[in-house]
Amino acid sequence: MNFALVKPSAADVDRIVAAALAEDAPWGDITSQALIPEEAQAEAVVMAREPGVFCGEQVIEAAMRLTDPRIRVTFSVRDGDAFVAGAALAAVSGPARSVLTAERVALNLAQRLSGIATLTGRYVAEVAGTGARVVDTRKTTPGLRILERLAVRCGGGTNHRFSLSDAVMAKDNHLAVLTQGGAIGLTEALRAARGRLPHTVHFEVEVDRLDQIEPVLAAGVDTIMLDNFSLEDLASGVKQVAGRALVEASGNVRLETIGAIAHTGVDIISSGALTHSVQALDLGLDIRIGTPVPAQGSGSSQSMLGGVR
Template sequence: MHATTLELILAAIAEDVGTGDVTAHYFVPAESTARAKIVAREPGVLAGVDVAERVFLEIEPRLEVKTLLQDGSAFQPGDVLMEISGPTRGLLTGERTALNFLQRLSGVATQARRYVEAVKPHPVQIWDTRKTTPGWRLLEKAAVKAGGGTNHRMGLYDHVMVKDNHLAAHGTLEELQSAIDRVREERPGTRIQLEADTLEQVANFLTLRGVEMLLLDNMGPAKLREAVAMNAGRLWLEASGGITLETIGGIAATGVNAISVGALTHSARALDLGLDFE
């Protein structure tokens, strides 16, 4: 488990438990043991199993946690996702924090799966964005993968994305080419992508060397098809901008290689999962 994920788990536990679970301390005998299960109340795709398990074990190492489904598994209402047994106090103290992680991440995975299914049978990837919950990026992007989506850049450090605001400050083709050449020399292996808002920009960017990808921003299907024809397979083309489940099929049919959807993470609803005692 990544160190930042463990830090997030510990912060979430501290936020909820603070100086101690007073309800469990006064109303549950110290020697009490119990068995419980996490059950789906609605259909979805699972993500965050290892995080939920770690929450319980950080709170009470004597708990036994058995995962019945793995990340990426589809489930239906009534399916048991996880079984937990051991000291009742620890089980109750960990319940909400574990569910918070599991519900949120499964919501992201479920959302990603909907978009992946919506573009079939077109050979196009569904990409996530940086529109993630602060501190949750690694987890939410892992949930996107669990749902069948593909991770775009993880952050500002691992992928060049020259967007409209960058172009406003550094926008001539000569300046762009000079900057691209410097990246190639100083940061070999770093992917370089330019954002195009118009077909004229697409034509101009295709004259540059060292570019691997273009982001076609807020273009409708007709313009996207023109861009695909102009590109003729040279660069990887990503469509982006206000894409919904209702419109994504038409976008996929244009021939772009990828479609990025901020809604995979910023608009995913937490799923309804519950912990039931046996």
């Protein structure tokens, strides 16, 4: 199975989108109700104002459907597809009031997810040919992790553990508490912890110095994270581990540095920047009224083109 293609469940997406819609229109969209005739129909196009990688099929569809099941959405691109500025990404049609009500939530989510996918794609391009995986972290927007993790996959990246319940990852603060007082050595403490775990649980430990590597490896860990190591020390750490565990690099991972980090030979490069400070991609909804709308005080029709804030 290609896990990059696995989508969140419809129920999970609906839960997130429904909460966003309720936040945006808790008592309805009074602007659309006041200005737009109930019978008016709208046709709209989701347009790309800049190039990028798309992620947003599920959220756009859910925002429209949950607002009004009569809205129809047809996509010209799929999640993970690259597009150019000016590309039409999706067509939307249905009751005008409903389309206008759903617009902002649909765009907010799709813009953020496409921003993550686009940035991830840039990181992945920088490590091409090295064998290193670009991986996200738990530094996600609360409540949106399942969507933001999908966006990372759409950009060609890989997901780290989804939650605290998925794998053991002992970081510096865990180790400080675990070995406080020096009553028990690091290797012994980690071995004891490993012995309490099911054999299926992945065990990762973070180190911040080269001299910590051997005591950690002696405990039989699956992955060792080299945190904030210099490029020279990363290369030395990879040689020291010598295939006895996966090597993950973390800290100081930016678009300008990730290529050099990958060339040290690490297996995994994790970056919180993929999700915690990404810039939303500029997408818009260009909409026109399909059913003639009587002009004020006359029998003529009028059309409307543009977006809604």
